[in-house]
Amino acid sequence: xxxxxxxRAGDIAGNPPVGGTGPVDNYLTWTKGALSxxxxxxxxxxxxxxxxGVLVSFLVGGLFALIVRTELIAPGKxxxxxxxxNMFFTLHGAVMVFLVIIPSIPASxxxxxxxxxxxxxxxxxxxxxxxSFHLWMIGALFTVLxxxxxxxDTGWTFYTPYSTKTDMGxxxxxxxxxxxxxxxxxxxxxxxxxxxxxxxxxGMTWFRMPLFLWAIYAxxxxxxxxxxxxxxxxxxxxxxxxxxxxxxxxxxxxxxVLFQHFxxxxxxxxxxxxxxxxxxxxxxxxxxxxxxxxFGYSFIAYSSVAIAIFSFLVWGHHMFTSGQSALLNTxxxxxxxxxxxxxxxxxxxxxxxxxxxxxxxxxxMLYALGFIFLFTIGGLTGIYLGTLNxxxxxxxxxxxxxxxxxxxxxxxLIGFIGGLHHWWPKMFGRMYxxxxxxxxxxxxxxxxxxxxxxxxxxxxxxxxxxxxxYKPEFEIYHLISTIGSYIMAAxxxxxxxxxxHSLFRGARAPANPWGGRSLxxxxxxxxxxxxxxxTPSVGDCYDFSVVRWSEEEHGYVIDRSKETDxxxxxxxxx
Amino acid sequence: MSASHASDDHANHGDDQPxxxxxxxxxxxxxxxIALLFLTVVTVAARYVDLGQFNVxxxxxxxxxKATLVALFFMHLRWDKPFNQLVFIACIAFVVLLIALxxxxxxxxxxxxxxxxxxxxxxxxxxxAPEAPIAQKTGITSPD
Numbered sequence: 001x002x003x004x005x006x007x008r009a010g011d012i013a014g015n016p017p018v019g020g021t022g023p024v025d026n027y028l029t030w031t032k033g034a035l036s037x038x039x040x041x042x043x044x045x046x047x048x049x050x051x052x053g054v055l056v057s058f059l060v061g062g063l064f065a066l067i068v069r070t071e072l073i074a075p076g077k078x079x080x081x082x083x084x085x086n087m088f089f090t091l092h093g094a095v096m097v098f099l100v101i102i103p104s105i106p107a108s109x110x111x112x113x114x115x116x117x118x119x120x121x122x123x124x125x126x127x128x129x130x131x132s133f134h135l136w137m138i139g140a141l142f143t144v145l146x147x148x149x150x151x152x153d154t155g156w157t158f159y160t161p162y163s164t165k166t167d168m169g170x171x172x173x174x175x176x177x178x179x180x181x182x183x184x185x186x187x188x189x190x191x192x193x194x195x196x197x198x199x200x201x202x203g204m205t206w207f208r209m210p211l212f213l214w215a216i217y218a219x220x221x222x223x224x225x226x227x228x229x230x231x232x233x234x235x236x237x238x239x240x241x242x243x244x245x246x247x248x249x250x251x252x253x254x255x256x257v258l259f260q261h262f263x264x265x266x267x268x269x270x271x272x273x274x275x276x277x278x279x280x281x282x283x284x285x286x287x288x289x290x291x292x293x294x295f296g297y298s299f300i301a302y303s304s305v306a307i308a309i310f311s312f313l314v315w316g317h318h319m320f321t322s323g324q325s326a327l328l329n330t331x332x333x334x335x336x337x338x339x340x341x342x343x344x345x346x347x348x349x350x351x352x353x354x355x356x357x358x359x360x361x362x363x364x365m366l367y368a369l370g371f372i373f374l375f376t377i378g379g380l381t382g383i384y385l386g387t388l389n390x391x392x393x394x395x396x397x398x399x400x401x402x403x404x405x406x407x408x409x410x411x412x413l414i415g416f417i418g419g420l421h422h423w424w425p426k427m428f429g430r431m432y433x434x435x436x437x438x439x440x441x442x443x444x445x446x447x448x449x450x451x452x453x454x455x456x457x458x459x460x461x462x463x464x465x466x467x468x469x470y471k472p473e474f475e476i477y478h479l480i481s482t483i484g485s486y487i488m489a490a491x492x493x494x495x496x497x498x499x500x501h502s503l504f505r506g507a508r509a510p511a512n513p514w515g516g517r518s519l520x521x522x523x524x525x526x527x528x529x530x531x532x533x534x535t536p537s538v539g540d541c542y543d544f545s546v547v548r549w550s551e552e553e554h555g556y557v558i559d560r561s562k563e564t565d566x567x568x569x570x571x572x573x574x
Numbered sequence: 575m576s577a578s579h580a581s582d583d584h585a586n587h588g589d590d591q592p593x594x595x596x597x598x599x600x601x602x603x604x605x606x607x608i609a610l611l612f613l614t615v616v617t618v619a620a621r622y623v624d625l626g627q628f629n630v631x632x633x634x635x636x637x638x639x640k641a642t643l644v645a646l647f648f649m650h651l652r653w654d655k656p657f658n659q660l661v662f663i664a665c666i667a668f669v670v671l672l673i674a675l676x677x678x679x680x681x682x683x684x685x686x687x688x689x690x691x692x693x694x695x696x697x698x699x700x701x702x703a704p705e706a707p708i709a710q711k712t713g714i715t716s717p718d
Contacts, residue, residue, distance in 0.1 A: 225665070225668055229672065246703065250698075251698055251702050251703075252702050252703050253699070253702070253703035255680060257679070257680075257683070258676065258680070261672075261675075261676040261679065262672075262676075265672050312668065312671065313671075316675070316679075323683055324679055324683065325679050325682030325683040325686070326682070327678070327679075327682050328675065328678065328679040328682065331675075
C-alpha cells in the first residue's frame with residue numbers, strides 16, 4: 001500500500017511566499033511584447049492563448065444562457081421577442097460546443113500539459129500548433145461576423161430543411177466558421193497523436209503514460225477521423241443553400257434524414273471529444289489528490305480507446321424519431337447500451353482509487369468528486385434515452401436538455417475547471433485562495449443541480465425543448481431552474497475573480513503543490529521556456545510513496561533515495 | 575541560452591531528419607499514373623452501361639482502387655511501416671461504416687415513405703425530379 005507524508009493541518013502549498021522572487025527563466029517572461037505571443041511557437045503560450053479564448057467564449061456563451069433562462073422565468077414574454085430568443089439559444093449552443101467545450105481541454109490544458117508530461121520541449125509540429133490556434137481565432141471571428149450579418153436561429157445542429165431555407169444572413173458565415181474551427185481541431189489532434197507516438201521520453205512505455213495522455217490520445221483519434229465528416233456536411237449545406245442542388249431537399253430527390261446521418265456521424269463522436277479528456281483529467285486528479293496509486297490503470301487506459309471506437313457506432317440514437325428505419329433504430333439502440341461498459345469501468349476504478357486513499361479536499365479534488373456524481377446521473381439518464389420506446393416519449397423535451405447538460409457541462413466542463421484549478425499553479429506560478437475555490441465549487445455544484453435536475457422533471461412531463469412559451473403548470477420548474485442558473489453564475493463569477501486575483505496577489509506556487517508524481521510537477525512553476533534542461537527520468541507516475549511534503553519548499557518533493565528503492569521493483573525504465 | 579534564438583528553437587525538432595525521403599523509381603510512378611488514367615476511362619465508360627443497382631458500387635469500387643494506388647505508390651505507403659498501412663485501412667473502414675449504415679437506412683425506410691403517400695411522392699417526383707435516382711431505386715417510374 002502507498003504511504004505518503006502529508007502536510008500538517010493548516011499547511012497550504014505555496015503559503016507563505018517562498019524566496020521572494022520566483023525563477024527568472026520562465027515561459028511567461030522569456031520574451032516580451034504582444035507579437036511574441038501571437039506568433040509564438042511555444043506550446044505553453046499557445047495553450048494559454050487558447051485558454052484565454054475559451055474562457056472569454058465561455059463568458060459570452062454563459063451570458064447567452066442567462067438571457068435564455070431569464071426569458072423562461074415566466075410564461076409569455078419576459079423581456080425579449082421570440083425571434084431574438086431563438087437566436088440566443090442557438091448562439092448559446094454553437095458557442096459552447098464549438099468554441100468552448102471542444103477546444104477547452106485538448107487545445108488549452110492539453111497543449112500546455114501534454115509536452116511537459118512527456119518531458120519534451122514542445123509538441124511534434126509547433127508551427128501547425130500555432131496555425132491551429134490562428135484558425136480557431138478566424139473561426140471565432142466568423143461566428144461574430146454571422147451575428148453582424150443578421151444572426152442565425154437554426155439551433156447548433158443546423159438541421160435541414162430549415163438551415164437551407166431560412167433567409168437569415170448569418171447562416172453561411174457561421175457554417176464557414178464551424179468549418180474552419182473543425183480544421184483547427186483536426187490539426188490539434190494530429191499534432192498530439194504524433195507527439196505521443198514519437199516524443200515519449202526513454203522509459204515511458206504506453207502503459208507508463210499518465211492517463212490524461214491516454215485520454216487525449218483517444219480524443220485525438222476521434223478528432224481526425226470524425227471532424228472531416230462535419231466539414232463536408234456543412235459544406236454540402238452551404239452548397240445546397242447557394243445552388244439548390246437537391247442533396248437534402250426531398251422535393252428535388254434529396255433526403256433531409258441524410259443530413260442527420262452525416263451530422264451525427266461527427267457530432268456523436270464529438271460528444272466524446274468533449275468528455276474523454278475530462279475523464280483523463282479526473283483519473284489524474286483522483287489519484288494525485290487522494291495520494292494513492294490509480295486503481296486499474298490498464299482498464300482505464302483501454303476503456304478510453306474503447307469509448308473512442310464505440311463513439312462511431314451509435315450516432316443513430318439521435319435520430320430515433322427522425323424517420324430512421326426500424327432496423328437501424330434497433331441496431332443503434334442496442335449498441336448504445338454498450339457504451340455504458342467502458343464508462344462504468346472508469347467510474348468504478350475511480351471509486352476504488354479513493355478507497356483507503358489519503359484524500360485532500362482541495363478545490364481540484366472537489367471538482368473531481370463533483371464530476372463523478374454528475375457524470376453518473378448524466379450517464380444513467382443516457383440509458384433512458386438510448387432505450388427506443390422511452391426515447392420516443394422523451395425526445396426533444398427538457399429531459400434531453402438536462403441529460404446532455406449533465407454530461408457536457410456537469411461532466412466535461414466541470415472536468416475542465418477541475419483541471420484548470422489543478423494546473424493553474426503550474427501554468428501561472430501562483431496559488432489561488434483555497435477557501436474561495438471551495439465556496440466557488442459549492443455554488444457551481446448546487447446551482448448546476450438546481451438548474452438541470454429540475455429540467456428532468458420538466459421534460460418527463462412533456463415540456464418541449466427550445467420553446468419560447470409554455471403552459472402555466474411548468475412555471476414553478478422554470479422558475480427554480482432559472483434561480484439555479486443565477487446561483488451557478490455567481491459561482492463562476494467568484495471563480496473568475498479569485499483566479500484573476502491570484503495572478504497578481506497570489507502566493508508563489510511551489511513546483512509541486514498537490515503531491516503529483518508525473519513529469520509536469522518536476523519542473524518549476526511556471527515552467528521554464530524549454531520545460532526541462534535534460535530529459536527527466538521516468539518512473540511509475542502513480543507511485544506516490546516517493547512523494548513527501550517539504551517544509552522549506554512549502555510543497556511536495558520527490559524523494560530520490562526512496563525512488564531508487566521503489567523503482568527497483570517497478571523499474572524506472574533506465 | 576540566449577534570447578536571440580528563443581522563438582526558433584521550438585521549431586527545430588525535425589532538423590535531424592533526412593532532406594529526401596524514400597525514393598520511388600520513375601517507372602513505377604509512370605505506370606501508376608497510367609493505371610489511374612485507365613481507371614478514369616473505365617469509370618466514364620461504366621456510366622453508359624446499365625448495370626442496374628450495381629452502377630454505384632462499381633463506381634465507388636473503382637474510386638477506392640484509385641485512392642489505394644495513390645496511397646500505395648504516390649504516397650509511399652507500400653514501403654511504409656505496417657502501422658501506417660493499418661491507419662489507412664482503418665480510415666477506409668470508417669468511410670465504409672458511414673456510407674453503408676446510411677445507405678442501409680435509406681433502403682429500409684424509402685419504401686415506407688412511398689407506401690405512406692404514393693400519390694404525393696409521385697406528383698412531386700414528376701414535377702421536380704423526373705430522373706431522381708431514388709425514384710428508380712424504389713421502382714416508381716415517372717412518365718417521360
